[in-house]
Amino acid sequence: MQRKAIALLSGGLDSTLAVKVLLEQGIAVEALNFTSPFCTCTGKNAGCKSEAVRVAEEFKIPIKVMNKGADYLEIIRNPKHGYGKGMNPCVDCRIYLLKKAKEYMEESGADFVITGEVLGQRPMSQRRDTLRVIERESGLEGLLLRPLSAKHFNPTIPEQEGWVDRDKLLSISGRSRKEQFELAEELDVKNYPCPAGGCLLTELSFVGKIRDVFDHSDQLNLRDFRMLKxxxxxxxxxxxxxxxxxxxxxxxxxxxxxxxxxxxxxxxxxxxxxxxxxxxxxxxxxxxxxxxxxxxxxxxxxxxxxxxxxxxxxxxxxxxxxxxxxxxxxxxxx
Structure with missing residues (x-):
């Protein structure tokens, strides 16, 4: 029986490689991409969404593009796990995305979720302790596989059950991308997509504008935040x-x-x-x-x-x- 994974495909190199690693093992993969009014990835015409769709087409896998909605704005206004250097609620954001992925996994009959997260690459949301919090609060304990750093963690259910060969997963960690570039060469991944884009919420020059919208809005809507660009x-x-x-x-x-x-x-x-x-x-x-x-x-x-x-x-x-x-x-x- 072929197993199926839902992949968070951001349009960055890491998530692209994570998908490729699972495809090489014969896992059926369906991609999820989330659009945000705060994305600063401006590749020609459509940025990260365009890159994610391009990767999905190249790999011949289905992709569903979802919008971060008004509920996401409320998370930004009052994040449980706090902000980074700006108004970026990175931990809460990952939990939000993975909760949506879990819902879609259950709707689509998939078996587990994968991401391109790399241990230690991002200082707020990819520390070992926060990765555990994200997995627990998203409701995906045991069903969240991070192929690029899998060997730094205990085996997940897909590994324990033999759906995925743990020996063919990676042990990448840290901020250097040398191993990702080497893996891309090995797996014949060309035309690297933008490296995960950027987020206006991390840019201190935009914090005042973002706070202004929160302070002067009776009802939050995505359009007001899109206008900030x-x-x-x-x-x-x-x-x-x-x-x-x-x-x-x-x-x-x-x-x-x-x-x-x-x-x-x-x-x-x-x-x-x-x-x-x-x-x-x-x-x-x-x-x-x-x-x-x-x-x-x-x-x-x-x-x-x-x-x-x-x-x-x-x-x-x-x-x-x-x-x-x-x-x-x-x-x-x-």
Whole structure:
């Protein structure tokens, strides 16, 4: 009887190798890939999702792409196991992913779950003690196999039952990737995918923006966090934020992202970035948004200016003054 494993395939080299090691043993593998608004992997067009799909196609295995949902945002807001250097709840994140994998394993009739985790590679989530916590709290004790570091741990049920040959598993540990590169050569794995991408939650420059969304949202939604990758952000009211495009490509993305009731502002008299006013709006808030916008145009300081407004398909305009100096604008910037 052929056994089946569910693999967390991130789009990185380690998870790709873990899948390949199991395929070499005749195990049927189905991949799971999770998308996140916090991923910074920007390989051409689609980043890690694209890489994971490419690897699955190359290995001729099925893949299911799942979104980290609103429940994941609540984990970020209040992680049981705390944060890393930024707002990254790495231990809680792994538990979340593996709980989802366990559910899918049971739904799909698979026997166990595999990951590309390597003992000691990541300081927060891949220590021996935290790996045990992750396995226990995900509900996968005995059914979570880490092929690249398997020989550093007690045999799992797949090894004990003879579904997987333990002798053909690895004992990689630490942060050096030399052994992974050698294994890739041995297994004929080419075109290495991006090395697991990056996460905005670890970037200190983004922590303020992320906290701002949590602090000013009645209801969390993924769109507000996806927007953090675009433009310059300014908080102008308890429920109002301005996002300013930094180039024409961002202007176009912002214009497409604007939702019902939100406004797009441009300077009428000259070339201008687009300012998206998100959240509650009022004449006073629109004027403050326009004054921020004018600081990124060639409008003369103190000069009157006409602002074009688009909201819910309707167009209008109003006049204001380029009255904010750089210090005042920076005080509002996130």
């Amino acid at each position: 675009l433009g310059r952000h300014f908080r102008i009211g308890r429920r109002t934020k301005v996002v300013m495009g930094r180039n024409e490509a961002e202007n176009e993305l912002l214009e497409r992202a604007i939702q019902a009731g939100e406004a797009a502002l441009r300077w009428q008299e000259g070339k201008s970035p687009l300012a998206a006013v998100m959240g509650e709006s009022s004449p006073e808030l629109l004027e403050r948004a326009a004054q921020i916008l004018l600081r990124y145009t060639k409008a003369e300081p103190g000069a009157a200016a006409t602002i074009a407004v688009t909201c819910d398909g309707a167009e209008s305009e109003f006049c204001t003054t380029n009255a904010l100096d750089e210090a005042a604008v920076e005080a509002l910037r996130l």
